Amino acid sequence: MSGGENETGSKGTILESDAASVLDVICQVLETGTFDSSHLPKDPVIRKRLEKTVIAIGAVQNFALCLSKGDLDSRLDVKGISAGCLKSLQSNLRHLTWQAQQIAAGDFSQRVDFMGEFSEAFNHMIRALDAARAEMKQRERELSSLNARLLTEVTVRRQMEDSLRESEEKFRGVAERSSDIIMLTDKRGQTTYIAPSVRGILGYNVDEVVGKMPGDLVHPDDLDSVYELIRKNAAGEAKTKEIEVRVRKKDGDYAILDISVSPVIEGGIFSGMQVIGRDITDRKKAEKEERLTRERFETLVKISEMRDASELELSECVLNAACRMTRSTLAFIGTITPDESVMDIITWSRSTMQDCKVAESPLHFPVQKAGIWADAIRTRKPKIVNHYTAPHPGKKGLPEGHVRITRFLSLPILDNGKVVMVAAVANKPEEYDDADVTRLTLLMQGVWGNLQRRRSEEALKKSEEQYRVLFEESPISLWEEDFSDIKVWIDAKIHENVRDFRTWLDSHPEDVTGCAIMVRVTHINRATMALFGAASHNEFSHGLSGIFTEDSYDVFREEIIALAEGKNEFEGEAQIQTLNGERKIVLIKMTVVPGYEQTFSKILISIIDISDLKRIDKALRQANKQLNLLSSITRHDILNQLMALKGYLELSQRVIDNPETLSGYIKKEQQAANTIEHQITFTRDYQELGVAAPEWQNVNASIKKAVAGLLMRDIHVDVDAKNPEIFADRLFEKVFYNLIDNALRYGGEEMKTIRFSSQESNASLTILCEDDGVGISPDEKKHLFVRGFGKNTGLGLFLSREILLITGITITENGTQGKGARFEITVPKGMWRMKGVNE
Secondary structure: OOOOOOOOOOOOOOOHHHHHHHHHHHHHHHHHOOOOHHHOOOOHHHHHHHHHHHHHHHHHHHHHHHHHOOOOOOOOOOOOHHHHHHHHHHHHHHHHHHHHHHHHOOOOOOOOOOOOHHHHHHHHHHHHHHHHHHHHHHHHHHHHHHHHHHHHHHHHHHHHHHHHHOOHHHHHHHHHHOOOEEEEEEOOOOEEEEOOHHHHHHOOOHHHHOOOOHHHHEOHHHHHHHHHHHHHHHHOOOOOEEEEEEEEOOOOOEEEEEEEEEEEEEOOEEEEEEEEEEEOHHHHHHHHHHHHHHHHHHHHHHHHHOOOOOHHHHHHHHHHHHHHHHOOOEEEEEEEOOOOOEEEEEEEOHHHHHHOHHHHOOOEEEHHHOOHHHHHHHHOOOEEEOOOOOOOOOOOOOOOOOOOOOOEEEEEEEEOOEEEEEEEEEOOOOOOOHHHHHHHHHHHHHHHHHHHHHHHHHHHHHHHHHHHHHHHHOOOEEEEEEOHHHHHHHHHHHHOOOOOHHHHHHHOOHHHHHHHHHOEEEEEOHHHHHHHOOOOHHHHHHOHHHOEOHHHHHHHHHHHHHHHOOOOEEEEEEEEEOOOOOEEEEEEEEEEOOOOOOOOOOEEEEEEEOHHHHHHHHHHHHHHHHHHHHHHHHHHHHHHHHHHHHHHHHHHHHOOOOHHHHHHHHHHHHHHHHHHHHHHHHHHHHOOOOOOOOEEEEHHHHHHHHHHOOOOOOOEEEEOOOOEEEEEOOOHHHHHHHHHHHHHHHOOOOOOEEEEEEEEOOOEEEEEEEEOOOOOOHHHHHOOOOOOOOOOOOOHHHHHHHHHHOOOOEEEEOOEOOOEOEEEEEEEOOOEEEOOOOO
């Protein structure tokens, strides 16, 4: 049962008798995928909702079945968390399918990072496949080389045997048709013959190579290996040998040759060598790039996994990789200020820290004063200097203690057109080139992206922490709420072609209550608990259903309409009630938290208590109305007295010779003047009425102040222990002053006590002022609060009534003549509060 309905219920309410049927239908759908429509409840609204729910469950089941069979093209139009999870699974399976296709096509760079332990297993498989492929290629190369050597050996042996016996020309014909370099040397290694293919590979003519020694063309670092090979062949220790050798080309560059060497034996004596060289420069470059690319990705993966490492530790890891990838010995990373005027070194490479005194502490470089290394910032382009000792424009030298520089490469990393970081490497054994620029740029761009993500995550975390502090400490009532189910409801209605949500909710008011049930309050701050009088979150949660009035649901309805119309903010006034039943007028503001516009899963609600402001506004309006009325009455009364005074003055002039008659007129004139004086004196008090906003005032304190300002004789004033506060005009104290003064004047000689007490009820608070004097006659009671009635000025009780009326408080007298006066001050709900006994 819900909403307090009886057993017969109403449309749209599930009866207890129907609950089992509803559950049976849902269970039947979940277990079999079908249901018996005869088991549906009779109520058309519930039946329609249940049918809609059953259809949605069936759609989700069918979609899940399609996924289980490998059908990744199936569509699911149902919204919600379960549907969203299945759609996400479908998207992941599609992506995995695509990645599998890429792997089948030979792309082993695929990685998965969104499926937990499966991702780790998948990536391990790819790495294993990649390693297996590399090993297979290596074996293929080895087999190819072995086949080549075997083929060469067979060919050479056959040719040597046949050619030496038959014709050397036959060997030369074979050599000159080969695409590899075929060369003959003497026993010292001096070239005696080389095939014409040398021109296409190294750029030399045949006559430019014949007669050359290994030291004339082979890279100095490879000479020892070449001469060791000659020695072993001469000694018969190695009939064949395969090594990689760098050979200088005619243009000064080096080609990498995979050479196979066989000894030439004549008459059983070593006479030289036959050398076959295959150009593997492009292959070695490709292998190098593949290795460097793999290292770059591994470095980026490593730093992405170093979640707890500092930026300094990440930078050191990156610099070590940068040195390896560019074969450099020195490196640094620096960040640039937003105006690109200053660079701060984050860290130096480990080798720099060991050898350079300048690197012992971070440096602060103004770009304007920096040398050629800062050209990368100024030009926004990489800067390569391969001859650092040579003169360069803008070169300003190195600081004392700086490690020696032979060549360097610096490059800028840009973000939105701004230089944000500079990376530099130095002292590569050979010259830097565009390949180094590409490698370092790709590495550093990945590093910068990682740093940006880390900084964004840290900033977001810090922002979230600050938000939480502000949220908790805010003096305004703040709520975090989850409207995601309402988002699903809105989308479903739009899918049903509902466009005018205001009209829809007018005709379906039960949907407002239904949406209210969908809202989940995820967090509230301390100000919220204070506003609603809750001692704990648990107490607040249990009393949540009772704080909303009918007016609150009207505002909630407007919130739904605003969200349905695409608005992310809404503001309105509502009436709520605290856990103890006190009603308050509040200003409610709803804001969809940025980033959650598509789900409504985080909405911030702020509630400001404007009850006092509303009371003040109403009171000031009332005071202004009363002031205008009284001003008009007072002006009229004074004018009447002035007319009377002027009339008696005129009559006095006529009887100036008649002292007796003149004396009578003068008394009338004095009486009119006194009346005018009383009226003007009264306006002095009355002008303060409503000047300031009403405020909460303590009743007992006001009584004590009034007593202190009067001559009490031997009259005792008794005040009960209750301690109420009244929301009233600042002249509220004058009410008690006038009541006590009135009792002192007219209570009689026998009066001994004036008593004040208060009585609470559900609707109001009654403050009683009673005395044991002579009381007030029934005739006087009729005019007691009329302006001007009384034996003194006739304004005291009238003013008291006006003061109270500003905030809706009334005063009456219902005492019994002969037993004492009894004044009742009635305070409406919302205009009083109890502060506790003698607080």
